[in-house]
Amino acid sequence: MALMDRAAFIQGLPKAELHLHVEGSLEPAMMLDLAGRNGVELPYADIAEARAAYEFSNLQDFLDLYYAGTRVLCASSDFLALADACFRRVGADNVTHLECFVDPQAHLSRGVRFHDLMQGLKEAVRQAAGRGLEVSLILCFLRHLSEREAFRMLEDAAPYHGDFIGVGLDSSELGHPPSKFRHVFAAARELGFRLTAHAGEEGPAEYVWEALDVLGVERIDHGNRALEDDALVARLRRDQVPLTLCPLSNLKLRVVPDLRAHPLKRMLDLGLLVTVNSDDPAYFGGYVNDNFACVAQALDLGETELAAIAANSFKAAFQATGGPADPLPALGRPAAP
Numbered sequence: 418m419a420l421m422d423r424a425a426f427i428q429g430l431p432k433a434e435l436h437l438h439v440e441g442s443l444e445p446a447m448m449l450d451l452a453g454r455n456g457v458e459l460p461y462a463d464i465a466e467a468r469a470a471y472e473f474s475n476l477q478d479f480l481d482l483y484y485a486g487t488r489v490l491c492a493s494s495d496f497l498a499l500a501d502a503c504f505r506r507v508g509a510d511n512v513t514h515l516e517c518f519v520d521p522q523a524h525l526s527r528g529v530r531f532h533d534l535m536q537g538l539k540e541a542v543r544q545a546a547g548r549g550l551e552v553s554l555i556l557c558f559l560r561h562l563s564e565r566e567a568f569r570m571l572e573d574a575a576p577y578h579g580d581f582i583g584v585g586l587d588s589s590e591l592g593h594p595p596s597k598f599r600h601v602f603a604a605a606r607e608l609g610f611r612l613t614a615h616a617g618e619e620g621p622a623e624y625v626w627e628a629l630d631v632l633g634v635e636r637i638d639h640g641n642r643a644l645e646d647d648a649l650v651a652r653l654r655r656d657q658v659p660l661t662l663c664p665l666s667n668l669k670l671r672v673v674p675d676l677r678a679h680p681l682k683r684m685l686d687l688g689l690l691v692t693v694n695s696d697d698p699a700y701f702g703g704y705v706n707d708n709f710a711c712v713a714q715a716l717d718l719g720e721t722e723l724a725a726i727a728a729n730s731f732k733a734a735f736q737a738t739g740g741p742a743d744p745l746p747a748l749g750r751p752a753a754p
Contacts, residue, residue, distance in 0.1 A: 426720055427709045433514040433730035434507060434694055434705050436638050436661035438557075438587070439538070440520055441697025442503035443486050445471075451489035451498070459485070471700055476619050476670050477589060479700060487523045496537025504545040504552060506698075510706040514551045514734055518585055522559045522570050535577050553582040553736045555613065558601065560586050560593040567601040571608075582735050583611030585638065586628075590620040595627040595634075602632040611735040613661075615639055618672060622646040629658065636661065636733060641672060644680050644687075654688045659733030664712040665703050666696035676715035685722060692730045 445467035452459045461467040473479040490496060500517075507515050524534055542552045556574055558567040574581070584605040586598060595614055602612060616628040618639035625643045628634045629652070640660040643649050653660070662681055667673045673680075684691045693712065698704045703711070713723060 423713055423723075424706075424710055427706050427713070427723060428511055430511060430709075430724060430727040431731075432510065432512045432705060432727045433516070433692075433734045434510075434512045435516045435636070435659070435692055435730060435733055436518070436663055436694035436696055437503075437507070437515065437705075438518040438520065438697050439500050439503055440487050440490070440523065441483065441701075442506070442699050443489075443499060444502070444699045447499065447502065448486050448489055451491075451495050455489055455491045455495070457489045457491075459489070473670055473700075476591075479670055479697070480589060483697065483700065484523055487520070488527065490524060491527075491529060491533075493533040493536040493540075496534055497540050498537075500538050500541030501544060504541055504550055505548070506704055508545065508548055508550040510704050512550065512705060514553075514731070514736065515545075516553045516555055516582065516735060518555050518557045518587060519581075520557050520559060520587065521574065522562060522566065525570065525573065531573055531577065535580060539580060551736065554580060555583045555585045555735075556581040556610070557585040557587045558598060559588040560597065560615075561589040564598050564601050567598060568604070571601060571605065578608060578610075581610065583613060585612075586614035586616075586632070587638070590615060590618055590624065594620070594624055596631045599631050602634075606633060611635060613638055613735075617642040618667075618670075622649050625649055625653075635659075635735075639663065639667075639672075641667065641680055644683065650687055650689070653690075657690045657732075659690045659692060659729070660684065661692050661694050661733070663694050663696035663701070664708050664715075666701045668711075669701040676712055679712055679716065681712055682716040682718065682722075685725070690729050690733060691726060692733050693726050 613636040614628040615638040616624040
């Protein structure tokens with residue numbers, strides 16, 4: 418498929434995005450602007466210097482910069498500006514449904530009030546709905562912190578439980594297995610939250626097993642290393658557990674040396690329910706269409722495979738989306754007989 422034809426086809430596909438961290442959409446220009454407005458010192462003189470810092474050798478390098486960036490988010494207007502810019506950019510890629518991760522612990526620890534965080538986010542969600550983008554929020558626990566701190570955050574969030582569709586688990590994976598959070602995930606399940614967790618990005622396949630069997634998650638974020646365990650692959654295929662893959666994130670964090678080595682096509686061929694997402698688009702070089710385009714070129718994916726991935730995103734969504742089960746007919750193309 419010619420590159421221009423592929424780009425047009427990808428743009429035309431209706432999609433759901435299921436793995437995007439709102440804090441990871443903080444572009445350098447906004448970071449510097451908010452830093453100046455809020456009196457936060459950053460080690461960058463200009464946008465070029467900030468961009469130059471967006472080079473990572475591993476997940477922890479990225480997280481160090483990511484948490485430094487969150488310091489500029491202080492007032493409800495900051496969270497509104499961040500989320501509104503993110504949701505507008507997401508919608509431009511023909512995404513009709515977004516399930517967006519939020520990291521309250523990164524803000525509460527700096528003295529930000531939960532009220533201010535949520536006031537900004539909820540207004541951005543409301544405005545996005547007016548433009549045709551349905552946004553659901555997922556409350557994330559930071560896995561480098563303790564389970565006790567996760568419980569405290571879940572309690573602090575109580576007035577806003579109805580504003581979140583699920584809970585997730587993110588941040589530093591190595592040394593922080595999913596089982597560390599078994600009790601707080603059980604509590605979240607009792608409260609009616611949908612469950613997902615980052616697993617198998619840098620951590621081993623065993624972390625994916627733990628996320629499924631100890632935490633009871635319905636969806637795995639990343640999951641690349643699941644392919645190292647044939648029994649796990651069989652489980653994921655049998656139960657059609659969604660995997661929210663993030664190709665450009667994997668490349669930028671050196672989870673894969675080259676997109677031609679990305680496991681997405683092999684996972685498709687094995688019958689796994691895979692989706693393509695952007696993770697932290699400001700830091701990793703692209704929103705969802707960029708991820709589709711880059712991995713499609715690297716793995717020579719055709720229209721049928723790309724449409725299947727887009728259809729998977731609606732199947733994997735926690736929130737009923739009303740999205741097409743098969744995006745091909747929605748583009749005016751003939752359905753398969």
